[in-house]
Each structure stands twice: as C-alpha cells, then as structure tokens.
Amino acid sequence: MKQAFLVALLAAxxxxxxxxxxxxxPPQPSVKVGDVAPDFTLTDQNNNKVSLHEFKGKKNVALAxxxxxFTGG
Amino acid sequence: xxAFQQNLSKLEAADTQVLGVSMDSxxxxxxxxEKIGVTFPLLSDWGGDVxxxxxxxxxxxxxxRRATFVIDKDGKVADIKLDSEAIxxxxxxxxxxxxxxxx
Numbered sequence: 001m002k003q004a005f006l007v008a009l010l011a012a013x014x015x016x017x018x019x020x021x022x023x024x025x026p027p028q029p030s031v032k033v034g035d036v037a038p039d040f041t042l043t044d045q046n047n048n049k050v051s052l053h054e055f056k057g058k059k060n061v062a063l064a065x066x067x068x069x070f071t072g073g
Numbered sequence: 074x075x076a077f078q079q080n081l082s083k084l085e086a087a088d089t090q091v092l093g094v095s096m097d098s099x100x101x102x103x104x105x106x107e108k109i110g111v112t113f114p115l116l117s118d119w120g121g122d123v124x125x126x127x128x129x130x131x132x133x134x135x136x137x138r139r140a141t142f143v144i145d146k147d148g149k150v151a152d153i154k155l156d157s158e159a160i161x162x163x164x165x166x167x168x169x170x171x172x173x174x175x176x
Contacts, residue, residue, distance in 0.1 A: 024132070027128055027129055029128045030127065031128060031142065032153075033150050036149055037148055038123070039148075042118055042123060044115060045103040045105075048114070050092065053148070056148045060089040060151075060173070061089065061143070061144040062092070062144075062162070064091065064092065064093050064162075065094050065095065065129050065142075067134060068136055069097040069105035070105050072075075
C-alpha cells in the first residue's frame with residue numbers, strides 16, 4: 001500500500017517535469033468564475049482611457065485577450 | 074477580433090460591451106483596427122500588467138494567452154473561455170445573453 005502510494009507520488013512528480021521539458025505549460029488564469037474582475041484603466045486605439053469600472057451596474061463586459069495585433073482570431 | 078466584430082450587434086443587444094486587450098502598442102492597435110474594421114476598443118496593455126494580473130502572461134511568446142472573460146453587471150467573472158473557444162465568440166454570446174435575462 002505504502003509502495004503504491006510512493007509510485008503514484010513519483011509518477012505525479014515526474015509527469016509535469018517531462019511535460020515541461022517538452023513544452024512549457026500555458027499560463028492558467030488566476031481570475032476564476034465568481035471572482036470580482038480586477039479593475040484596470042488602459043488606452044484604446046484612439047487614445048481614450050477605458051476603465052473596467054465604467055461598466056459596473058450598466059453592461060456586461062466581454063474582455064477578450066488576444067495574442068498579437070495583425071493575427072487571426 | 075474579427076469574429077467579435079461580426080457578433081457585435083448580438084453582443085450589444087445582450088447589454089455587452091466588447092473590449093479587446095493585448096500587449097500591443099496603441100499605435101499597432103489603431104493600424105490593425107482600421108485594417109480589419111474593428112469598432113470596439115482595442116486596449117493596449119503595454120508592459121503586460123493587466124495580462125499578468127489575470128494570469129494570462131505567456132513568457133514563451135511574451136504575450137497573452139487567448140482568453141475571453143465575461144464580466145457581469147456586478148463586476149464579477151461569469152464565464153471564461155480559453156484558446157480556440159475564446160476565438161469563436163458563440164459561447165461568449167450565449168453567456169452574455171443569459172446574463173441579460175438575469176437582470
């Protein structure tokens with residue numbers, strides 16, 4: 001029983017290691033469903049400041065992170 | 074972002090403001106928005122502070138992971154889509170439509 005536990009522990013430790021050597025794991029969102037979304041103020045393409053809190057109580061926000069401009073998606 | 078533009082009227086009808094965010098400069102975003110006809114804000118997270126706060130900074134590309142958050146009218150995260158599901162906004166549209174009815 002103890003041996004099986006050790007084997008499982010070893011396997012659990014090895015697998016992310018093997019995976020990491022191949023490809024680094026993608027980042028995992030630190031903000032979860034039900035959390036208050038962290039506020040921000042950023043500049044849009046027309047140099048207007050946009051803050052998340054402007055929409056509170058008024059609209060839903062679809063906050064779409066994209067990788068790079070001039071790419072698909 | 075093209076797919077979000079195509080679904081913009083549906084999202085607006087569901088009381089939803091679309092905001093794109095990346096670590097590009099505003100200058101880059103302006104040129105790109107004009108090229109593809111995006112009319113909603115594309116926000117420049119130059120330096121990546123917001124991307125990091127949301128846990129999406131990918132050091133391999135020095136850029137964000139593709140992700141779409143639906144934030145409800147109370148400021149809480151209602152839905153998260155990653156990668157290919159974040160590119161196709163259909164599930165985000167559904168989540169926003171459900172949120173319209175809640176209020």
